[in-house]
Amino acid sequence: MSTNNLKPKSPSESEIVMTELVLPNDANILGNALGGRVMHWIDLAAATAAHKHCGAICVTAAIERLSFLNPIKVGQLAHLKGRVVCTGKTSLVTKVDVWCEDMDTGETYPTSEAYLTFVSLDRNGKPRKVPPLDIKTDEEKAERERARIIRNKLLEIKGRVSK
Ligand SMILES: CC(C)(COP(=O)(O)OP(=O)(O)OC[C@H]1O[C@@H](n2cnc3c(N)ncnc32)[C@H](O)[C@@H]1OP(=O)(O)O)[C@@H](O)C(=O)NCCC(=O)NCCS
Numbered sequence: 001m002s003t004n005n006l007k008p009k010s011p012s013e014s015e016i017v018m019t020e021l022v023l024p025n026d027a028n029i030l031g032n033a034l035g036g037r038v039m040h041w042i043d044l045a046a047a048t049a050a051h052k053h054c055g056a057i058c059v060t061a062a063i064e065r066l067s068f069l070n071p072i073k074v075g076q077l078a079h080l081k082g083r084v085v086c087t088g089k090t091s092l093v094t095k096v097d098v099w100c101e102d103m104d105t106g107e108t109y110p111t112s113e114a115y116l117t118f119v120s121l122d123r124n125g126k127p128r129k130v131p132p133l134d135i136k137t138d139e140e141k142a143e144r145e146r147a148r149i150i151r152n153k154l155l156e157i158k159g160r161v162s163k
Contacts (some may be wrong), residue, residue: 004089004129004131004132006129006130006131006132007131008131008132008133008134009053009084009131009132009133009134010133010134010135010136010140011083011084011085011133011135011140011143012083013052013053014049014050014052014053014082014083014084014094015049015081015082015083016045016048016049016052016081016082016083017079017080017081018041018044018045018048018079018080018082019077019078019079019080020041020077020078020080021075021077022072022073022074022075022076022077022078023074024074026074027073027074030071031073031074032071032072032073032074033071033072033073033074033078035068038068038072038078038098038111038112039063039066041078041080041098042063042066042080042082042096042098042112042114042116043060043063043116045080045081045082045096046060046082046094046096046114046116046118047060047116047118048082049082049083049084049094049096050084050092050094050116050118050120053084053087053092053130053131054092054120054128054130054131056120056121056122056128057120057121058092058118058119058120058121059118059119059121060116060117060118061091061117061118061119062116062117062154063114063115063116063117064114064115064116064117064150064153064154065113065114065115065150066112066113066114067112067113067114068111068112069110069111069112069113070100070109070110070111071111072098072100072111073100073102075103076100076101076102076103077100077101077103078098078099078100078111079098079099079100079101079108080096080097080098081096081097081098082094082095082096083095084133085115085133085140085143085144085146085147086133086143086144086147086148086151087130087131087132087133088130088151089127089129089130090119090120090127090128090129090130091117091118091119091120091127091130091151092117092118092120092130093115093116093117093118093147093150093151094115094116094117094118095113095114095115095143095147096112096113096114096115096116097110097112097113098110098111098112098113099111115146115147115150117150117151117154
């Protein structure tokens with residue numbers, strides 16, 4: 001990961017939380033939120049965090065380690081938290097955590113997580129530099145390390161890892 005002359009930003013500066021009420025049109029015949037619908041919300045949360053970090057449009061390049069741990073039922077809330085956890089030169093990795101809230105009982109539980117890679121583009125659609133991350137806490141360091149492993153695997157697949 002290289003640095004550049006843009007002002008570093010902390011992961012919390014890009015953090016966003018969005019909430020969706022799961023409606024029948026979002027669900028399968030079991031009354032659970034469709035995986036594809038949850039993926040769409042995850043992509044939106046991640047893209048918003050990436051845009052906030054870069055101050056520019058970012059496109060999704062890859063989605064990794066997407067898991068569905070528990071169902072989200074119709075009538076429940078899906079909360080999504082997205083933030084930038086690792087940066088490269090023109091690309092970055094966002095982590096999205098999803099959890100469910102039952103408004104009747106107040107119970108909450110985790111339902112999904114995913115790592116999404118974005119590339120920041122200029123007005124001509126060319127990759128542009130992204131601000132580096134200002135990492136301070138041990139948790140931020142651990143999250144960056146997990147994202148780096150994912151990023152290196154992706155680049156290996158594309159044959160782009162620089163030795
Ligand atoms: C993402 C995209 C712009 C990358 O274009 P590219 O020509 O491969 O760009 P580059 O080779 O200059 O790579 C740019 C950066 O992206 C990274 N990258 C490119 N493809 C990647 C992939 N599949 N996975 C992870 N990182 C990737 C590169 O490692 C590089 O990172 P760095 O600058 O931080 O080192 C291009 O593949 C694209 O337009 N894809 C479609 C995006 C899209 O339509 N998304 C859905 C709607 S938003």
